[in-house]
Amino acid sequence: MGGLYLLDYGAGNVRSLANALNRLEYDFKWVKKPEDILEADKLIFPGVGAFGSAMELLTSKNYAEPLKQYIKSGKPYMGICVGLQALFHGSEENPNVPGLCIIPGTVKLFNKTDKAVPHMGWNEVFCVRRINGINEDYPQDDHHGIKQGTVYYFVHSYAVPFTDELKEWTLATTQYGKEIFVSVIQKDNILCTQFHPEKSGYAGLKVLRSFLQGEGIVSNTSRQFIIRNPEILPRDRFTKRIIACLDVRTNDQGDLVVTKGDQYDVRECNDGSGVSGQVRNLGKPVDLARRYFEEGADEITFLNITSFRNCPLTDLPMLEILKRTSETVFVPLTIGGGIRDVIDPDGKFHSALDVAGEYFRSGADKVSIGSDAVYAVEKYLANDKKLSGDTAIETIARAYGSQAVVISVDPRRVYVDSPANAMGHHVIPTSYPGPKGETLCWYQCTVKGGREGRDIDVHQLVTACETMGAGEILLNCMDKDGTNSGYDLELIQDVKKAVNIPVIASSGAGREEHFEKVFVETNVEAALAAGIFHRREVPIQSVKNYLKERDILVRDIISTL
Incomplete structure (x- = not known):
């Protein structure tokens, strides 16, 4: 069978992602049983809603273990929003519900003292990795279809704070208020976005197309972490x-x-x-x-x-x-x-x-x-x-x-x-x-x-x-x-x-x-x-x-x- 599969765990708007894939002229299948996950050649896990309900539904449908096996197999995986957060050990949103425990760390609630929460709207991503040999401190090339300085659509109350421990996983960060969080994860076969590419206009469709064309699998040895210059630190670029x-x-x-x-x-x-x-x-x-x-x-x-x-x-x-x-x-x-x-x-x-x-x-x-x-x-x-x-x-x-x-x-x-x-x-x-x-x-x-x-x-x-x-x-x-x-x-x-x-x-x-x-x-x-x-x-x-x-x-x- 093989092919591209979408994992719909039963919450939120997944029709838009399906329509985005149709717009890009890619065929796909829905995951309907646990075996479909391991059958896939590429897998996208879109998510909207609460961390706890997502994990509980994954468990009740017997999707959690096959999903972990799939990701560890080295085949391309793309997670969107909750599909990113689920890879971590847990979330403050539902402290007693474990995640998939693939990436160390906890998803945390935004600080509400200096901004409105949820973080709802278009914000900029700041790429923190670059291809070896490119000497720019502030790269302008595309990274997995993500263009430096472009804004994408976010809608979430919880996020993963950026830390040095997450350097090997982080492709891009975003700032909201005074907080800097991980907005794009990329390591080996894994590409995840906290933003919604299917709701981010043509800029978001380019990210999906990059993953589908096979650019989602990149050895991290070919990339370096940018030594941040204070002049190019990410800023809060949240748009009206x-x-x-x-x-x-x-x-x-x-x-x-x-x-x-x-x-x-x-x-x-x-x-x-x-x-x-x-x-x-x-x-x-x-x-x-x-x-x-x-x-x-x-x-x-x-x-x-x-x-x-x-x-x-x-x-x-x-x-x-x-x-x-x-x-x-x-x-x-x-x-x-x-x-x-x-x-x-x-x-x-x-x-x-x-x-x-x-x-x-x-x-x-x-x-x-x-x-x-x-x-x-x-x-x-x-x-x-x-x-x-x-x-x-x-x-x-x-x-x-x-x-x-x-x-x-x-x-x-x-x-x-x-x-x-x-x-x-x-x-x-x-x-x-x-x-x-x-x-x-x-x-x-x-x-x-x-x-x-x-x-x-x-x-x-x-x-x-x-x-x-x-x-x-x-x-x-x-x-x-x-x-x-x-x-x-x-x-x-x-x-x-x-x-x-x-x-x-x-x-x-x-x-x-x-x-x-x-x-x-x-x-x-x-x-x-x-x-x-x-x-x-x-x-x-x-x-x-x-x-x-x-x-x-x-x-x-x-x-x-």
């Missing part, structure tokens, strides 16, 4: 993400379209009558997503704004959109809307975890939870801030990792003249007075697409969701949506101070300057926009060029293989 958002719904003809509205109204009103007309149609979801990938978007977010009610889970239109998008788009994909417990028309029940699993298997990397997050936090607060363990946030984060759970917040301002009139909610001063000259406000969370306000504020919501295990906040603002007047900096600053997880700014972008302002004044990790990208009013590349001219780190586009 620009995210394109696609609101998807059915129009009046039953077609799936990307739409966008003013203050959440997605229907046209062109005759001055005030009567809404047809749903705005700004393009087909799959075609637009591919366009944004080619234009340099760092992530794509689909928001299912009608939830396609009364559809059986397996027939949801968004599943097909994700499957088709992930065939040609090699950056992270997030899906929001409908991530909750559902009952099919025939009465069959599906938990939120089941729904998320279907989306991950269809090509999503993250799921975004909106209204259900509000309801979960209301119960959490009513239960004296005790975790129930059964919310969508908790169950999905436990199974797939916190980085897979995004909380989408739709707040609106409520002006007050005194904190006493805010019903105990988190009040902040504002530079934009209310209708009666109020200089204080709190942000009320809403549900059902902004149609219903709840007695809970944004501060309560985001801090509780972080406690439940969420890995990122998508922070909208109903007052700013569709205005092109810039992001709500006061809201974003307040939320950024409240949590230690990444925050995406959303709602209000209208010009390149708005992206600069939100990054500089709030230090937010990412900024999202929709309408200005759909209508080509502000191209993504224009935003990135503008930011680069002002020394804000963004990812350069690599447009071809």
